[in-house]
Amino acid sequence: MTTTPKTLRAGVVGLGWAGQQHMAAFAGAEGVELVGLAGMEDAPLATLGDLYGIAAEHRYHDWKDLVANGELDVISIATPTTLHRPIAVAALDAGLHVLSEKPMAENGTAAREMVEAAERNDRVLDVSFNHRQRGDVQTLKKLVDAGVLGEIYYAKAGWLRREGIPGLGSWFTRKATAGGGPLMDIGVHMLDMALFLLGEPTVTSATAATYAEFGPRGRGGSSNATMVKTGVTAGAFDVEDLSTAFLRLDGGGTLLLESSWAQWIPRDEAYVTLYGSEGGATLAWGGTQLEPWRTLDIRTEKDGIPAVLDPAVPPDGQHVASVRQFLDKVASSDFSNHRGHQALSRALVVDACYASAAQGSEVTLS
Numbered sequence: 001m002t003t004t005p006k007t008l009r010a011g012v013v014g015l016g017w018a019g020q021q022h023m024a025a026f027a028g029a030e031g032v033e034l035v036g037l038a039g040m041e042d043a044p045l046a047t048l049g050d051l052y053g054i055a056a057e058h059r060y061h062d063w064k065d066l067v068a069n070g071e072l073d074v075i076s077i078a079t080p081t082t083l084h085r086p087i088a089v090a091a092l093d094a095g096l097h098v099l100s101e102k103p104m105a106e107n108g109t110a111a112r113e114m115v116e117a118a119e120r121n122d123r124v125l126d127v128s129f130n131h132r133q134r135g136d137v138q139t140l141k142k143l144v145d146a147g148v149l150g151e152i153y154y155a156k157a158g159w160l161r162r163e164g165i166p167g168l169g170s171w172f173t174r175k176a177t178a179g180g181g182p183l184m185d186i187g188v189h190m191l192d193m194a195l196f197l198l199g200e201p202t203v204t205s206a207t208a209a210t211y212a213e214f215g216p217r218g219r220g221g222s223s224n225a226t227m228v229k230t231g232v233t234a235g236a237f238d239v240e241d242l243s244t245a246f247l248r249l250d251g252g253g254t255l256l257l258e259s260s261w262a263q264w265i266p267r268d269e270a271y272v273t274l275y276g277s278e279g280g281a282t283l284a285w286g287g288t289q290l291e292p293w294r295t296l297d298i299r300t301e302k303d304g305i306p307a308v309l310d311p312a313v314p315p316d317g318q319h320v321a322s323v324r325q326f327l328d329k330v331a332s333s334d335f336s337n338h339r340g341h342q343a344l345s346r347a348l349v350v351d352a353c354y355a356s357a358a359q360g361s362e363v364t365l366s
């Protein structure tokens with residue numbers, strides 16, 4: 001006898017750009033129904049509630065009411081970063097499966113509490129690293145796994161913006177609500193992407209430095225509409241606006257990671273470069289909304305002849321793919337490999353970078 005899979009009931013906390021990606025992904029996915037929303041802003045709560053047909057009694061201002069609603073199976077968290085842990089732990093303790101936005105939490109201690117809550121409740125905890133779902137990243141990953149680049153011994157990854165501080169003076173630029181600056185915000189995407197491409201090596205040590213030359217002077221704020229935030233207090237900036245880190249990996253490899261919200265550079269740029277024994281690759285993107293650019297350059301040898309590969313690249317998966325993977329994990333019979341450990345490892349590396357920057361010397365990860 002076949003049984004019809006249950007339709008999962010989903011809620012989303014957070015009505016900003018990130019929350020809206022989760023709403024759209026749930027609304028477009030099979031086997032799940034978006035039934036609840038929470039967020040503090042009246043107008044988007046009404047507009048998004050109407051757009052997704054959310055019953056009036058399932059639209060909340062406070063995340064606690066959504067978790068307590070009792071009808072959800074899964075919840076997405078797309079709030080200021082320091083709310084990820086309390087919402088995730090409460091939701092996991094209420095028996096929900098949780099998909100959190102990146103960064104997982106403000107530090108490794110909070111991230112570990114989330115993992116422990118997933119373990120004690122036997123629920124799925126996942127973190128949306130949507131950039132690894134890009135078509136070029138997925139293609140490069142296949143080539144790396146097929147051994148086309150040989151052994152990769154060095155990698156560089158970075159995301160640098162010309163003028164891209166999100167919500168200058170908002171929760172994004174305060175340590176108490178964001179945990180950190182661009183390393184926590186966009187550097188963590190590049191860290192995740194690099195470690196994913198490299199096959200999940202363990203980071204054994206970090207030597208990092210952080211700087212804040214733009215934000216404290218009120219410079220470098222983004223004019224991109226999706227990065228304009230509410231709750232702005234002039235001068236509220238106590239995180240870095242540039243970080244650089246040198247990471248040692250088990251097996252002898254090294255990874256250079258740079259992240260910046262604002263810099264005197266000609267254009268925004270994000271990149272990963274892999275240096276292997278049999279080939280090398282760079283994927284990069286940047287520019288503006290009007291003039292975006294992206295490249296994927298892969299070099300190796302074919303029969304002793306230097307060759308540049310031009311693989312067919314599928315479309316980007318982005319949040320739709322992150323949400324689909326989360327739902328597939330929830331649909332699996334064994335959640336033991338889906339407790340957020342990989343995202344926790346990213347949080348611990350970020351911790352080590354900030355600790356190294358503060359003390360001015362290398363920090364070893366145990």
Ligand SMILES: NC(=O)c1ccc[n+]([C@@H]2O[C@H](COP(=O)([O-])OP(=O)(O)OC[C@H]3O[C@@H](n4cnc5c(N)ncnc54)[C@H](O)[C@@H]3O)[C@@H](O)[C@H]2O)c1
Binds near residue numbers: 061102
């Ligand atoms: N993966 C990505 O590409 C990506 C992009 C942007 C942001 N993010 C992440 O998503 C998260 C949200 O970022 P954003 O840019 O959408 O932020 P945002 O400021 O635009 O939205 C935050 C939302 O959280 C809600 N919120 C705050 N406190 C709440 C509470 N007590 N109860 C209910 N709702 C509450 C706010 O009302 C708001 O709707 C952050 O963790 C950020 O790092 C990820």
